[in-house]
Amino acid sequence: MSSSTLDKDFPVLVAIDFGTTFSGCAYAYTPHDKVPKLISEWPSQNMHYAKTPTVSLYKKANGRHKMAAWGWNSTMQRGPPGYGNLLLYKYKIHLDENVDMPAWTHPVSVPNAISDYLKALHDYAAEKIGQELGRRFTRKDFRYCLTVPAMWSDRAKDTMRKAAVRAGLIKQSDHPDRLILVTEPEAAALYCERECKEYNLKHGDRFLICDAGGGTVDLIVYDITESAAGRSLAEVTKGHGASCGSMLIDLNFGNLLIEKFAGQSANIPDDIIPKLVEKFAYAHKPHFNGVDDLYVELPWVSFFNSLKDPDAIGIDEGVMCFAAAELKEKVFDPVVERVLALIRDQLDKATKCSAIFLVGGFGSSTYLLNRVTKEFGTKVKIISKPHRPEIAVVFGAVYAGMEPRKVTARVTRCCYGVGGNGNSRGGSIPVFVVDGNPPRYTTNLSSSAFIRIPDVFKATDPAGHEVPYKLKFYFGLSEIRVEAIVLGRSHQTRLQFDDIGVKPSR
Known part of the structure; x- marks a missing residue:
């Protein structure tokens, strides 16, 4: 579908930057806008920031977990420990197949958590866009750009597209170009x-x-x-x-706090470390210059009055000092x-x-x-x-x-090849995806993806009847598009994979 056709059929272009820790949205009315418009107000926003947390709160009802809140509302509505609510975050990173992460053991699968969050964010964004552009534009006028990391595999990108379909951004029957994936860099x-x-x-x-x-x-x-x-x-x-983003800095700061408080008190309240890490992440981390010491104002809770020797860990009159050298090192x-x-x-x-x-x-x-x-x-x-x-x-x-x-030009990330049996997997052609140099032998390869083509065989066709087909691969965008020409008819599709980590929600 050409760019002009897209502009005519879907004049509102919506971009969603789905991040590990924060997500954002911008849009443009393509016939007129030269500069995007940013959605800068989010539900229950408690700070001036262009994005909303990629966090979801689930509550269990009738044996199933259902998302009850997202973004800033998730932590506000979580309730005290013991309520049984499930707070999910950093689920995006589990789509990176090269990251050594603990197994995802939550009752909501990673793809389902992503699609639930995208649906909520999209519902809110669509309402805001409708308010700002006028009610003559509805979701049927939207097309989408969704960002993904450059290091993601084709399988991870395919999982993201499927999550967007489940979230209702587009329908499975829509032209694929109504949603394009663009790498973040x-x-x-x-x-x-x-x-x-x-x-x-x-x-x-x-x-x-x-x-x-x-x-x-x-x-x-x-x-x-x-x-x-x-x-x-x-x-x-x-x-x-x-996967070496700033959430690792937050983790390191939390570990530093634990190290400092461990020798001062036998019991550290569960909420003390997360609150201090949150304050550090939002208010101090971006401005740390490596030269000036950092001073963090402490909340007024009895825990800090019970410390054995607060001066020894830099606490004075409700403020905790962190030496610049220590912050750099640890x-x-x-x-x-x-x-x-x-x-x-x-x-x-x-x-x-x-x-x-x-x-x-x-x-x-x-x-x-x-x-x-x-x-x-x-x-x-x-x-x-x-x-x-x-x-x-x-x-x-x-x-x-x-x-x-x-x-105009991109570097191919992998090597691709196709199987010779066009009717394997019931109307699917197997595709071999290899990371690195082309393999010399293919006998030990297992198919990584498949190309779905329509079943052109008839019940009356004799055994061994062959139907020739031609495949064309298009590597120009973030996703690989494939054209299958069968009996003179062109069928557009993409490489398709099994989802990463899919398991049913209980």
Whole structure:
């Protein structure tokens, strides 16, 4: 479906940045809007931030768990321990098949948790968009861009698309182009290409995008090409990343608090550490510069009055001091060093680079910017975090929907091959997906995906009757599109997989 047809049939473009820790939404009325509009108000929002937490609260009724709240409301309505409510978070990271995570043991599956959250966020966003654009536009006028990490496998992307269908963003029968998946660093690159013209990047320049979020850090390098048709981008390196986002910094800070309080009191109330970590994450973490000590105001609870020697752990008159050197060593550097290694690897592969842009929630960190500048400032002339780095991905996703051909070349992540038996799995063609170099022999490969094609055989066809077909693979976008031509008719489809970690909710 062409871009002009999409604009006509679905004039409202909605982008959802589904993140590990926070999610956001922006939109544009494509016939007129040149700059996206951000949804910046969320239910029960208790701070000025463009996103809402990727958190869901489930309550059990009639033997089944049903989502009762999402976003900021989830923690507010959880209730005290013992109520039996189920608070789910960080479920997105479980779609990354390369992350060593504890098994998901909750009664709500990961795909179902994602689809429940997407439905709630989409319902709210659609209502807000309707209020702002006017009631003449409804969901039937929407098309969507949904962001995914660059390091995700095709299977993980397929699971995300299925979750979006279950959430009601689109129907299974809709044209696939009504929902496109765009990788987070690519969306960020499109944002930076538009928003960072003051850096005067020109034809032939290369820039690195480091999209550092709460759960993952994704990186990729792009070439800029200018021609009579305008400016376009091309991937230089294979997108790479790791699950080393800022939630690990929060975890390290929590462990530091436990270490400090352990020698001061035999009993630490369950809610003390989470509350202090939350305050640190929202109010202090982005502004830590690695030089100034950090002072955290403590809540007025009796626990702090019961400590044996509060002075020994930096507590004075309701304020707790953390030395900058200690925070660097125990909280920030274990994570920042991993990010620096990822950047170093991309720069080595790109051989030259004119700029590094830090985006995402973690990308707004002053300390991360300082460390990247110190490490690579002599090799890369521009190191910057653009205006409002936390919205770079969601705005860039809107730009991706407006100009889906802006990125003209991408680096293939895997090798693909098809099986020769077109009627295996009852009208499906097996596809072999191999990460890395092409295998020399295929005898030990198991199929990773399948292409669904219609059953063209008739009951009267004799045994051994053959029907020729032709397959065409299209690798241009984040998802691989396949065209099967059977008896002269074209059938459009995508690689399809079994969901990751699907199990029924009890």
